[in-house]
Amino acid sequence: MKVLLKKVTILDKKSTYYNQQKDILISDGKYSKIADNIQDKEAKQITSNSLFISQSWVDLKADFNDPGHEYNEDLNSGLNLAANSGFGHIYLVPTTSPIVDNKAQVNYILTKNGQHIVELHPMGTITKEGKGESLSEMYDMFQTGASVFTDNTSFLSSGILYRALLYVQNFGGQIVSFPQDKSLSYHGQINEGIASLKTGLRAMPSVGELIQVQRDLSILEYTEGKLHFSGISCAESLNLIRKAKKKGLQVTCDVYVNHLLFNETATLGFDTNHKVFPPYRTEEDRKELWKAISDGTIDCIASNHQPKIADYKDIEFDNADFGVMSLQSFYASLVDQNLKQHADFIEKISSKPREILDFKENTSINLGNSADCTLFDPTITWELNETTNLSKSINSPFYNKKLKGKAIGIIKRNTVHLNK
Structure with a gap:
């Protein structure tokens, strides 16, 4: 499985590419290529208005x-x-x-x-x-x-x-x-x-x-x-x-x-x-x-x-x-x-x-490492309400209020979870 992240800013201080905007190709659960412009027609492409990635x-x-x-x-x-x-x-x-x-x-x-x-x-x-x-x-x-x-x-x-x-x-x-x-x-x-x-x-x-x-x-x-x-x-x-x-x-x-x-x-x-x-x-x-x-x-x-x-x-x-x-x-x-x-x-x-907590595996965003990352965008607006709330409870001061900034998804090796 291949995933291509386009124009993503890397917020991982353990990465050689910290605070740089790059394309990232994840192949077989690992970071296989990090460069300015990657093309791969076989890869699932993920984009966003202001895409960020961290561990x-x-x-x-x-x-x-x-x-x-x-x-x-x-x-x-x-x-x-x-x-x-x-x-x-x-x-x-x-x-x-x-x-x-x-x-x-x-x-x-x-x-x-x-x-x-x-x-x-x-x-x-x-x-x-x-x-x-x-x-x-x-x-x-x-x-x-x-x-x-x-x-x-x-x-x-x-x-x-x-x-x-x-x-x-x-x-x-x-x-x-x-x-x-x-x-x-x-x-x-x-x-x-x-x-x-x-x-x-x-x-x-x-x-x-x-x-x-x-x-x-x-x-x-x-x-x-x-x-x-x-x-x-x-x-x-x-x-x-x-x-x-x-x-x-x-x-x-x-x-x-x-x-x-x-x-x-x-x-x-x-x-x-x-x-x-x-x-x-x-x-x-x-x-x-x-x-x-x-x-x-x-x-x-x-x-x-x-x-x-x-x-x-x-x-x-x-x-x-x-x-x-x-x-x-x-x-x-x-x-x-x-x-x-x-x-x-x-x-x-x-x-x-x-x-x-001494995590054993090195999942920093560097070539060859296994992917264990979160994708997020600080510009996305949404509302926490009856439709979007995924908890069984509603005890939040932000309930029924507009919010800005959202996690787009998680990638863990060959598994991809993208939010709607």
């Missing part, structure tokens, strides 16, 4: 609610949604029902994945049943196909984190920490500041994140391990991580996409589609997150896709679940927010996650 996008955190809560989303709907959104790899949170704390649950997800063009990466819990009491069967899960371990938003004691960081060094697993001291934000709903003052809702202070980042970095330094922070939301945390990186600690972090788009004022209207965890912080924090994208302090951008049906969202703010669906609007929302940093944010969802 396929990787989402470090999504919840497909399967098994246990398939009414919100399931693995089939999630896979199709991911493909439409341009993501070739999805890391799934383990906090399903039952929880992913053993190899049988890892196998369930991998079996359901089948031969779909999107590859699912099940994460396992750090502790048994995610209860924070004793370590789970991480090595068994690693042998089965899970290389990343997290208890998601549950609290990890210092002792558990210490033992986990030491344990995974034996086989190369990755520990992910969600830094929140919940004792400082019990029943908290939104950020402590303008949002909590004007709404009267219970607050979640940013110091709850800061304290956990400080503690986790101290334990990381002591164990000489490797740690990834999920969902950094405030400037103070970024400063600590920045210093730790300069010190030589093996620490990485991500930010959730909607925290780059909104600040705490989004919650003033009590829209439950802005009830997220961690909460949106100040405008200064949001700007600092973008600066950290530029200077490399933030390594990746994750969707934190959390679909919820109306029963859990179309109710009073206090009683509504946390979470927002964010896969399908991911790329367009970033294009709308900051097209000037197009190359920066594409790197954070393509080559950087591969570095952090």
Whole structure:
């Protein structure tokens, strides 16, 4: 099979042709020719008004609610949604029902994945049943196909984190920490500041994140391990991580996409589609997150896709679940927010996650490498609505709104998925 991409700009910093517009011929699943003008009548030709290519996008955190809560989303709907959104790899949170704390649950997800063009990466819990009491069967899960371990938003004691960081060094697993001291934000709903003052809702202070980042970095330094922070939301945390990186600690972090788009004022209207965890912080924090994208302090951008049906969202703010669906609007929302940093944010969802998680195969856009790429166009306009929405849920602040920027498709070796 041959595919010819015409006049495509290459946004892959690992490519010899970075930021150049070229024609690309993919033959038998590999990049066989990259040049200014390629002609091949046998090849399937793909064009667009402003065509871009990168290594396929990787989402470090999504919840497909399967098994246990398939009414919100399931693995089939999630896979199709991911493909439409341009993501070739999805890391799934383990906090399903039952929880992913053993190899049988890892196998369930991998079996359901089948031969779909999107590859699912099940994460396992750090502790048994995610209860924070004793370590789970991480090595068994690693042998089965899970290389990343997290208890998601549950609290990890210092002792558990210490033992986990030491344990995974034996086989190369990755520990992910969600830094929140919940004792400082019990029943908290939104950020402590303008949002909590004007709404009267219970607050979640940013110091709850800061304290956990400080503690986790101290334990990381002591164990000489490797740690990834999920969902950094405030400037103070970024400063600590920045210093730790300069010190030589093996620490990485991500930010959730909607925290780059909104600040705490989004919650003033009590829209439950802005009830997220961690909460949106100040405008200064949001700007600092973008600066950290530029200077490399933030390594990746994750969707934190959390679909919820109306029963859990179309109710009073206090009683509504946390979470927002964010896969399908991911790329367009970033294009709308900051097209000037197009190359920066594409790197954070393509080559950087591969570095952090030690992807074995080199899929950079260079001659001879296997194709594993996303095609996208920042000029395409569309609307997320009842017709286009591929999720089972509708809890998005972008629902029924016009968006600009769209994934055109994914190519993975000899398989091509093109969006309508």
